[in-house]
Amino acid sequence: MPAKLPTCELPDVQANHPEIPINLTRVGVTNVKKLVEVAREKKRPIILISKFDIFVDLPSSRKGANLSRNSEVINEVLEEALSSPVYEIEDLCEAVATKLLERHEYASRAEVRMVSEYNVKRTSPDTHTECQEMVEIFAEAVAMRSPEERTIKMVGAEVVGMTACPCAQGIMKEKAIHELRALDIPEDKIEKFLERMPMPTHNQRGRGRISIQVHNNEKVSLNKIIHIIEDSMSSRVYEILKRDDEAVVVYEAHKNPKFVEDCVRTMAQRVLEEFPNLSDDAVVSLVQINEESIHNHNAFAERVATIGELRDELSWRRG
Structure with a gap:
């Protein structure tokens, strides 16, 4: 049987002074x-x-x-x-x-x-096929010992969606007009056709991210944040799509082309609409990253501001 070590108080080395006091x-x-x-x-x-x-x-x-x-x-x-x-x-x-x-x-x-x-249930737009999507949610809190400083809390989400490029679509529209005129299609029919059928363009998988700082008893719904991000892009994406669903998603996305900058500005407006009772000093961070399909780089846009600053820019009255 091994000998029992004598009982002694172990030193708290972490409490010592460091060699470099920083x-x-x-x-x-x-x-x-x-x-x-x-x-x-x-x-x-x-x-x-x-x-x-x-x-x-x-x-x-x-x-x-x-x-x-x-x-x-x-x-x-x-x-x-x-x-x-x-x-x-x-x-x-x-x-x-x-x-x-x-x-x-x-x-x-x-x-x-x-x-x-976070698991979100989705229903495809045409056949109403049920599926599940995973989105990233996050939160943060900073607590200070000083009684003059309050605890800072933040909550947010990152969601994947789809964007359609307005620039390339405008180029393709002009090309379509030229080709239709060459086929002697009347101008009024060209106009009606282009109203009903959006032109092709290149697409991006977009990642939108919103984080909102909250104070005291302010509450921010994560589901609302997720919907704001999704609705700020050209279209939502779905894990399961039948052919009819795919046609709807592609059509709707091309009817709603957006630059990366448009997504962030839409997010800002929607945050003010959905959270009218947030205090003016609450800080919001809005980020959109589009993974380009015809370039090797990504497109990026961001806005960090207080809710009060966004209200002033958009002349928004607090709820």
């Missing part, structure tokens, strides 16, 4: 996977497989942030936060960030980020 903005762990159960009124809860990034700041007087036991602390904090029903993922992140400050007495700031895949 403050660190973030120290923590990333890619912590957890099951999150999101409650819904009168519906079954949604189960999310989520990844968390969890950080605290570190003062220059401390060598480390107790990372050797941090996983245990984080698991305990997450389990405590998940023991009661969760309705908003940004509120969960806030609860975790607040508890982290309680456990890391040397920290003045705690930050929690959460990313999940």
Whole structure:
């Protein structure tokens, strides 16, 4: 039988002074996977497989942030936060960030980020075939120890859609007019034909992303954010399409051509429409990335602004 080691108090090496006394903005762990159960009124809860990034700041007087036991602390904090029903993922992140400050007495700031895949049910536009789509949802919270500073929360989503290029479509329209005139088609019939049948153009798979900063008790519906992103592109995309559905999707997309810039501007307008009660100082980030089909590069557009700034630009009255 091996000899039993004498009991002694183990040193807390992390509490020592570092050789280079510099403050660190973030120290923590990333890619912590957890099951999150999101409650819904009168519906079954949604189960999310989520990844968390969890950080605290570190003062220059401390060598480390107790990372050797941090996983245990984080698991305990997450389990405590998940023991009661969760309705908003940004509120969960806030609860975790607040508890982290309680456990890391040397920290003045705690930050929690959460990313999940969210299952959305879809019905194809013509045959009404049911399918499922996965979109990325995310939330973030930053808790400060200073009583003068409030907790900052953010929630958002990234969704894939389709865009049709207006520029190439305009070129193809002029070419069609030239060819139809060469066939002696009357001008009035050319006009009617072009009204009813959109011209071909190249398409892009677009990725729209919206994140909204929320304060106090402000609530932002993730489903509304997802719909705003989808409706800001030329067309939605579907996992399952029959031939009739495919014809509808292609036709509607070409009837609604959009540049990458158009998508971001549409998102901005729709955010103001759908969330009229957001405070003027709430910050919104709007991003569209189009993966070009006839170029090797992607097209990108972004707007970061407060809700008040967008209201002023669009002369929008707060709800």
